[in-house]
Each structure stands twice: as structure tokens, then as C-alpha cells.
Amino acid sequence: MAAVNVIVFGATGDVGSHAARTAQQLGANVFLAVRDLAKPVPGLTAEQEKAGRFERVKADLNDAESVGAAVTSTKATRALIYLAHGPDHGMKACIPALKSAGIEFVVFLSSYSVRGRPAETSSDDYISYAHALVELTLAETFGEQNYVAVRPAFFASNILWWSEEIRSGDARIPYPDALFDWIAPADIGRVCGTILAKPEAATGDGDERSVVFLVGPQQMSQRDALAIIGRAIGKDISVTAVSDDEGVALMKKMGVPEGVARSAMNQWSKMNEGSDWYRGSAYEKALRNIEAITERKPLDFAAWADENKQKPGTEWFPKDACEWPDRWVRAGDAVGMTLQATSSTSGLTVVENLTTGRPESHRFANQRELCGFNAEWIVEDLSYDG
Structure with a gap:
């Protein structure tokens, strides 16, 4: 059987890059859809891209014409997409463009906050509603059997919203004692890549084959997560609770849209009061889904922190004394x-x-x-x- 052509949108992100590499390892021909063709893909050097026969194509999910052109040029029949924040609510232009250009099956990076059927999702919560609209468009365009919405909960990398506070050693953050699951983006990407290459891997949750919930392996407060970061980088981090408005301001400084930030504050308030997110049979199945689909145990938060503490861009590792590898820069230069x-x-x-x-x-x-x-x-x- 000939290898299937898949296109991964958002390949320069942690989830997208792991999805692309996983799909390639499972035998797919992988095309990397990016807005900037020169931007590095995490975990892939130029040599590895060439050896793995990855090909780049320029596309933007907010530009339906570019999406259609990318799919047509690659002859891809499967795609991984994410929510593109923009004027195209529900991605009602982009998703039909995918189908018209030849896509037959879509994996959508959705959100754990979409509970139950998308049509019943309240517009009061931006995060869940925006993702639900995309799921509805996928169902209308492709049918229930030809897409999978992967719904992960709280990303471990969300701790980077507090990079400046971590670096200073004084973390003033909203809801420090609310419990989250801290799922590693790498695990989400591996699930998406596996389903992209092998759609039958998605057994679905409840009566819906088209939905896969994902959570991290342990519940932990932000306060405890910051303590783990502190141990990983050798820094004492004090933690102080701040108001919702201060939390929104902090997140906006990190580039989070205000609607997303306020939606997060609403969700975190419920988590702080004891939400049912992490209880019941649906949660128990979500706990098992990563290993069931990828045949790998999920990363816990301590392992994620240790893996990421030295990455440029995290900005919370200690400032080390440095020398360029070929020694042409000397101390004092x-x-x-x-x-x-x-x-x-x-x-x-x-x-x-x-x-x-x-x-x-x-x-x-x-x-x-x-x-x-x-x-x-x-x-x-x-x-x-x-």
C-alpha cells in the first residue's frame, strides 16, 4: 500500500512538530505547513528534515486560499489543524477549502473545555465555544466519521505564562492552588500524529468516535508545579495569589488574547472551587488514552520540566556563564x-x-x-x- 500524504499545520509548535515526526515514523509522507518557511521546526534539524523526506509548504489557516493551494500542491488527503484565531469564526472558509482541495480526514487540536456535544456549548466561555464552532464545521463538512477532535486539558507549557515571575523568583499569579493536569505537548502531538497516520487508533469517547479526551498523568496545583520548576533550575520561587484582572494582564503580556485570558480566569475559578473536570469515568478514560493510542507512558510534569529547562525561549533557566563552542569569543569580549x-x-x-x-x-x-x-x-x- 502506498504511503499516505498528510499535511501538518502549525508544524513549528511543540504539538505540531511531535505530530509530524510521529506520523512520519508511522510511514506517512509528511508535509509541514508553516507561515514562515525559514522558521525552525522543534526537534528537526535541516539534515533530519531532508533524511525524513519532510517537505515544507507555505500556508496560513486564516487564509483559505493558501490552505487550498497547500493541499493541492502536496496531494495530501489527511490534515492536522488547530484553532486559528481570526475573523473566520468556526473556520467556515478554511475547512471547506481543505475538503475541496482533496483532504478526506482531519485531526483537530480542540480543547478539553468542550464538554458534551459541540452544539450545546455555551457562548459565554470563549475557549470552549471557539473550539466547539470548529468541531461543528468539521462535522458539517466531513461528517462524523471523517474527523477526530483531540481535546487535551491543561498544557504543561502553560507554566511559561509566568516566565518573568519565575525568573524573578516572585510568582504573583491567579489561582495558585487550583488543580490542573499538566499534559505534555509532546504527548498531545504523538496522539495527533498517530491518529493522523492511523485513524483507526482513535476509538473515541462515549458514543462519539470523533472525540478523544486527553489529560496529563497527575493533578497538581500551580504552586506545586512552580516548586518543581524551582527545583529543576535551582531557584526558590515564592508564590502569591493575584486578582483575575491582574492575571489577565499578565497573560496578555505573554501574547495571550484577552478573550482567551478571561475565559481561562473563569475556568480556573471553577477549578479552584472544585470542578468536576477531573472526576468520573470520562476522566478515567482520558487518563488512559495517551498510552492506549501511542503505546507510550505519558510524561509527568517533573519530567517535562527537566526536559525543557535548558531550551532557549523558556526564559526561566538560570543565566549561565557562556562561551561560544569554537572559542572565538573570549571572556570579557x-x-x-x-x-x-x-x-x-x-x-x-x-x-x-x-x-x-x-x-x-x-x-x-x-x-x-x-x-x-x-x-x-x-x-x-x-x-x-x-
């Missing part, structure tokens, strides 16, 4: 740095030694490659292009 492309796991930077006048480019795959541990950077100029 001043440098100018221009990051031409970056992500949470890799990047390309041009560094000029302002002391000697020597410029050089370097691609790094992790913080250890970028920094080393032997001398200090003295950065006189830092700019980011892209």
Missing part, C-alpha cells in the same frame, strides 16, 4: 547578536565580536550549544529579526 530565526528549541543567530570585529553565524539546537559554561557574554546590542 563584547558581542552584538541578531537572532534571525528562533523557536522554543532551536534557532539561527549572527554574532559579531565587537572587541575583535569578527562576525560569525551559528545554528543552535539547544541552550547548551548556544552558551556552553566557561565564559560570560557581555551583550552590547541584541536585535531579533523574525
